[in-house]
Amino acid sequence: MLSEFVNGLQTTQEIDNDKFDPARQQDIMAKLGILLSHNATKFSLACKPPRQPQDAIRMVKEMSDTIYRLIGFYQEIPLNAGKVYHATYRRKVQELLRATHHLCQTFLPEDKKEKASFMVPTATLWDLCKTLNGLPASNARAVIQEWKLLMDTLKDCKEEVHNVVDNGVDDFEGEEDAVPLEGEALKVAKRCAQLVDVTVFLFRKIEKCFDKQDVTWLDNVYDQGKRVTDEADVLVSEIYDAEPNEMEGAVKQYAQHVTDLIQIAQEAINGADAKIFEMCKTKLNEIITAA
Known part of the structure; x- marks a missing residue:
């Protein structure tokens, strides 16, 4: 039963x-x-x-x-x-x-x-x-609880990708025999690190607005936030496995997911925070068009 x-x-x-x-x-x-x-x-x-x-x-x-x-x-x-x-x-x-x-x-x-x-x-x-x-006493509190879990995943992604960029190797899981990244592969890794940095900043800004929003917006922003976090995990994990030209496509795809999140955020958030979101859009465009 x-x-x-x-x-x-x-x-x-x-x-x-x-x-x-x-x-x-x-x-x-x-x-x-x-x-x-x-x-x-x-x-x-x-x-x-x-x-x-x-x-x-x-x-x-x-x-x-x-x-x-x-x-x-x-x-x-x-x-x-x-x-x-x-x-x-x-x-x-x-x-x-x-x-x-x-x-x-x-x-x-x-x-x-x-x-x-x-x-x-x-x-x-x-x-x-x-x-x-x-248990949460509102949908806003439920989203806040789940958002913190997404943030934890993003912070892990940030630590891992910066390990690659700063040290030239991925020793996040103790892979001491990993081959150092160089050339185009390292350039792509640096762009991935920039993307994740923007994402963490964006998530923190969005989190501050949860208590003021309606149920539908909260559900939509969480769904897209979850999608972005999942894609960040995949993006960072593929830095060593994928060829630089394949990573180029992954970088653009990931940036689009983050842009979609910004657009959802802008549906309900105005004022100074809205200007910050526009700044994030500009930064994303700079990253994906960088040579």
């Missing part, structure tokens, strides 16, 4: 609800997390030997009721709450269902002489329940 619920949570709820309160949703889910944590404790104590069937049955029912309530409140999240907000809650509920399923499996009859301890899956479920208190 729990496995079926996990698979059933893959789809987004095709409903809209202008009265939906994401902050209230966060509060309810946090309280249900506390309740599920208590359920898990009592369930484990009721099921461990010497156990009484009636005690285990009662606790299975109590834990099931909490699971149903978690799923029910999750399914009330409408589309207009935000895709990132919705996806964050879906992942968390799926993690809870998998952890609960794992805990229940611990008490199933087995032929093994040494049965796995129930304490590890119980502790795992406890920890997951605690994280419900950290």
Whole structure:
């Protein structure tokens, strides 16, 4: 049953609800997390030997009721709450269902002489329940949380590509026998480093504007930001593997993804920040047209 619920949570709820309160949703889910944590404790104590069937049955029912309530409140999240907000809650509920399923499996009859301890899956479920208190109370907060993860990836890309440019080799993963880049390959690597530098700067500027924007813009800017980050990871990883002429195409493609992100940002951001975005566009053009 729990496995079926996990698979059933893959789809987004095709409903809209202008009265939906994401902050209230966060509060309810946090309280249900506390309740599920208590359920898990009592369930484990009721099921461990010497156990009484009636005690285990009662606790299975109590834990099931909490699971149903978690799923029910999750399914009330409408589309207009935000895709990132919705996806964050879906992942968390799926993690809870998998952890609960794992805990229940611990008490199933087995032929093994040494049965796995129930304490590890119980502790795992406890920890997951605690994280419900950290769920975002709005789509803006959800995007901010996910954006920080994107920034971490970009910072890794920046460190790696500058290692190549500054040292002539990629020793980011301890490849001491790597052949140093030189000539056109090194020139392309330097342009990649410039592109990633602009991207990190751009991401920081966009992040400062999240709290002021609507749900649709936040979802769009995150989707494109995720695309840019994925492309940055690919771009930097291919510096050693691809020929310089192939990297030229990759540089232009990556710059276009960053430009698309700037255009989305400019749809909602004006004033001094808008001028900064235009400056970033100009810098991108200079990088991709550099000889």
